[in-house]
Amino acid sequence: MKIEEIRNLSDEELKTKIFDAKKEYMELRFQHISGQLTNTSKLKITRRDIAKLETIVREREIKNAKEGEK
Numbered sequence: 431m432k433i434e435e436i437r438n439l440s441d442e443e444l445k446t447k448i449f450d451a452k453k454e455y456m457e458l459r460f461q462h463i464s465g466q467l468t469n470t471s472k473l474k475i476t477r478r479d480i481a482k483l484e485t486i487v488r489e490r491e492i493k494n495a496k497e498g499e500k
Contacts, residue, residue, distance in 0.1 A: 433482060439486075448480065454476055
């Protein structure tokens with residue numbers, strides 16, 4: 431998922447994407463532990479996607495806080 435695509439999402443869509451990504455990451459971890467996961471790079475990619483999503487959420491929080499101070 432590209433960062434520009436993420437920035438175009440609404441707040442509700444971001445929350446939904448974060449929830450789905452965390453759920454997917456948890457499922458991938460269970461598959462990895464049980465030996466069913468063959469492509470382990472999916473773990474890294476999913477973890478990075480979660481970080482990107484949470485970064486955009488935090489950027490928006492900071493932006494809103496700064497606008498509220500003015």
